Amino acid sequence: MFEVRNQPPPLxxxxxxxxxxxxxxAVRREGAGWAEGNLTELGARLGRPExxxxxxxxxxxxxxxxxxxxxxxxxDEVDFHPAWHQLLEIALxxxxxxxxxxxxxxxxxxxxxxxxxxLGQIESGVYCPLAMTYGSVPTLRHAxxxxxxxxxxxxxxxxxxxxxxxxxxxxxxIGMGMTENQGGSDLRTNTTRxxxxxxxxxxxxxxxxxxxxxxxxxxxxLAQAPNGLSCFLMPRWTPDGERxxxxxxxxxxxxxxxxxxxxxxxxHGAYAQLVGEEGRGIPTIIEMGNYTRLDCCIGSSAxxxxxxxxxxxxxxxxxxxxKKLVDQPLMTNVLADLxxxxxxxxxxxxWLARVYDESxxxxxxxxxxxxxxxxxxxxxxxxxxxxxxxxxxGGSGYIEESIMPRLYxxxxxxxxxEGSGNIMCLDVLRALERTPNATEILHQELGAAKNGRITxxxxxxEKRLAARDHADESQARALVRDLMVALQGSLLVRHSPTLVSxxxxxxxxxxxxxxxxxxxPRGVDTRGVVERAGPAG
Ligand SMILES: Cc1cc2nc3c(=O)[nH]c(=O)nc-3n(C[C@H](O)[C@H](O)[C@H](O)COP(=O)(O)OP(=O)(O)OC[C@H]3O[C@@H](n4cnc5c(N)ncnc54)[C@H](O)[C@@H]3O)c2cc1C
Numbered sequence: 440m441f442e443v444r445n446q447p448p449p450l451x452x453x454x455x456x457x458x459x460x461x462x463x464x465a466v467r468r469e470g471a472g473w474a475e476g477n478l479t480e481l482g483a484r485l486g487r488p489e490x491x492x493x494x495x496x497x498x499x500x501x502x503x504x505x506x507x508x509x510x511x512x513x514x515d516e517v518d519f520h521p522a523w524h525q526l527l528e529i530a531l532x533x534x535x536x537x538x539x540x541x542x543x544x545x546x547x548x549x550x551x552x553x554x555x556x557x558l559g560q561i562e563s564g565v566y567c568p569l570a571m572t573y574g575s576v577p578t579l580r581h582a583x584x585x586x587x588x589x590x591x592x593x594x595x596x597x598x599x600x601x602x603x604x605x606x607x608x609x610x611x612x613i614g615m616g617m618t619e620n621q622g623g624s625d626l627r628t629n630t631t632r633x634x635x636x637x638x639x640x641x642x643x644x645x646x647x648x649x650x651x652x653x654x655x656x657x658x659x660x661l662a663q664a665p666n667g668l669s670c671f672l673m674p675r676w677t678p679d680g681e682r683x684x685x686x687x688x689x690x691x692x693x694x695x696x697x698x699x700x701x702x703x704x705x706x707h708g709a710y711a712q713l714v715g716e717e718g719r720g721i722p723t724i725i726e727m728g729n730y731t732r733l734d735c736c737i738g739s740s741a742x743x744x745x746x747x748x749x750x751x752x753x754x755x756x757x758x759x760x761x762k763k764l765v766d767q768p769l770m771t772n773v774l775a776d777l778x779x780x781x782x783x784x785x786x787x788x789x790w791l792a793r794v795y796d797e798s799x800x801x802x803x804x805x806x807x808x809x810x811x812x813x814x815x816x817x818x819x820x821x822x823x824x825x826x827x828x829x830x831x832x833g834g835s836g837y838i839e840e841s842i843m844p845r846l847y848x849x850x851x852x853x854x855x856x857e858g859s860g861n862i863m864c865l866d867v868l869r870a871l872e873r874t875p876n877a878t879e880i881l882h883q884e885l886g887a888a889k890n891g892r893i894t895x896x897x898x899x900x901e902k903r904l905a906a907r908d909h910a911d912e913s914q915a916r917a918l919v920r921d922l923m924v925a926l927q928g929s930l931l932v933r934h935s936p937t938l939v940s941x942x943x944x945x946x947x948x949x950x951x952x953x954x955x956x957x958x959x960p961r962g963v964d965t966r967g968v969v970e971r972a973g974p975a976g
Contacts, residue, residue, distance in 0.1 A: 451488045452486050452487050453974055454479065454482040455481075456475075457483075458482075459744065465785060468934060469790060470796060471546030471547075473550075478550065481529075481533050481554055493525050493561075494842070495845075496520055497523045497564060502519045502520075504689065504702070506687065515653075515685060523565065523698055527568070527598050528598040532598070535554045535555050535569050536573055536593070537576065537593050540573075540590070540593075545796060548796045551573070552733075555738070560741045563849045570731045570738070572593060572613045573731075573734065574726075574727035574728070574731040574734070577730070578715070578727040579613075581723055581726075582714040585672055585712055585714065589613075589657065593611055593612075593613065602675070604674075604680055605676070613659065614651060614658040615650070615659050616658050616661070616673070617660070617724065618647060618649040619645070630645055631643055631647070632644045632662060632663050633663060634708075635665065641710075641711045641712065643671065643709040646688075646704065646706070647704050647706075650704045653687055656674065657672050657674040659671070660706075661724060667717065667719075668720040670713070670720040673710070674710065683710050685705075686706075687702045687704050688702070688704060688705055689703050691703070693852075694848055694852075731857045732811060733788075735853035735856075736814055736817050739818045739850070740781070742825060743785075743825070747824075748974040750777060753835075757833075764831070771966055772957045772963075774972075775942065775959055775963065777831075779939065780956070782943075782972065783931060783943060784820065786935065787813055787927050788813065794806055804870075805880060812864075812923055814863050815867070822847070824956070825849075827955075827957075828846075829846075829847055867918075868912065871904065881900070886929075889932075893944065900922055924947050924948065928943055928947065936971065938964040945959070945960055946959050946960065
């Protein structure tokens with residue numbers, strides 16, 4: 440037998456909270472210091488080998504659709520591996536699906552963001568129903584009677600995997616059906632019809648081209664009612680205790696996100712109830728979209744963090760050419776550059792989560808402008824980062840037994856769903872146009888850094904805004920990228936050690952954010968940046 444040498448030990452057990460300096464700092468800074476105890480517990484639980492294994496199992500044994508029972512009756516059920524259920528159980532116990540609504544307080548959205556940031560590092564597929572359930576609450580509140588009935592179930596922390604009417608379950612999860620075959624970004628093209636019934640409910644006829652997590656207990660769905668496109672709550676079971684007429688046609692065979700089921704569905708007179716005003720479907724459901732977009736920032740930052748933690752861990756143990764990889768100057772440069780991107784994403788995400796804890800006019804304006812901008816930029820950076828981090832592990836990074844292929848396959852999805860990249864940038868333009876004091880708000884946020892480079896960079900952006908650059912759709916990506924790099928720089932200057940903010944500004948503000956990592960200029964304390972980012976034991 441050959442001797443196994445020079446292989447790093449697995450990065451487990453480890454605490455995803457206490458080992459993450461950037462996350463711990465952000466939780467405290469953004470007002471969720473009170474949650475440190477719970478986050479420490481959750482971080483340790485998620486980093487146990489048996490929990491890590493759940494993530495692998497849930498992806499290795501993807502969900503299976505059963506359209507018919509043995510006698511030929513339609514059942515439209517999806518079977519998941521037990522690992523999927525165990526992960527959801529952990530998530531619900533920690534309140535990751537609804538805690539800020541169940542127990543609102545300063546820092547509640549930040550605390551939840553920190554929890555989902557850790558969960559997303561272990562398994563991302565389960566994040567989908569959690570995000571949709573979290574986002575559904577403000578939309579459901581547009582229908583007070585429905586909210587009274589459903590919110591207590593949504594707030595429950597007792598995960599109930601059984602497929603039965605929600606009133607017979609200990610908790611409920613909510614999904615969403617907007618995208619149709621002929622159009623997902625342009626929701627006005629939705630053709631699903633909603634026919635009013637005598638009792639005030641509606642019957643839905645049509646299809647959805649993507650409806651993820653189809654075993655959720657109810658879905659927020661868009662459909663054309665007599666007075667226009669409207670938002671509905673469509674439960675899996677009717678109030679009479681019958682299976683609702685929701686037929687799952689097939690499950691998508693996806694690039695990544697494989698533990699999660701994403702379905703194509705048809706509605707053949709499915710029972711549903713109106714949420715919000717008839718004809719105001721898009722503004723009603725878009726409230727959910729703001730929160731799920733925040734979750735895309737959290738989810739992609741999580742993928743980056745896990746990739747960086749694995750890469751640094753590997754480089755600390757693996758020796759090549761008589762030195763640990765982490766000590767090879769060119770590798771140190773690559774790792775530091777990856778760490779900078781990850782820290783910038785995490786700091787921006789946690790700051791944005793705090794803005795969701797506030798209700799001032801400025802906070803509302805920042806949410807409107809920055810949520811789509813941050814989603815665009817963070818999600819766009821993730822595939823590049825996960826790919827480069829994979830390479831740090833050499834050939835082993837390309838092998839399924841490492842988590843890297845899973846992170847890489849998962850990386851593009853947050854940019855596509857909940858509004859693809861271009862749609863996010865166009866949203867930013869609209870928000871800039873509609874927010875009268877947008878330039879002042881951005882000036883204040885960027886200028887808070889008191890840093891020459893940031894000030895100069897921000898001044899150039901403000902000049903472009905004054906020149907109404909944002910009226911030109913073709914330049915939206917360039918504008919949003921610059922805005923986000925400036926904001927990340929400003930936040931890092933204010934909140935991170937100088938060695939991090941200097942390196943970020945030197946590499947991101949003085950040139951283009953390059954798709955290749957490892958281009959940090961001379962003079963950067965790469966070693967210091969890597970030490971800060973490495974998962975502490
Ligand atoms: C894994 C997965 C799960 C999903 N789950 C759900 C779900 O649960 N519920 C749900 O409702 N949807 C879901 N979706 C659908 C997703 O939200 C849509 O795919 C997405 O919104 C894009 O819509 P589309 O696919 O129709 O693309 P299109 O709308 O055709 O867009 C195609 C491309 O054109 C760009 N584009 C569109 N308009 C413009 C414009 N005016 N200017 C410039 N560029 C433009 C877009 O940015 C995109 O890059 C899921 C998707 C995936 C991949």
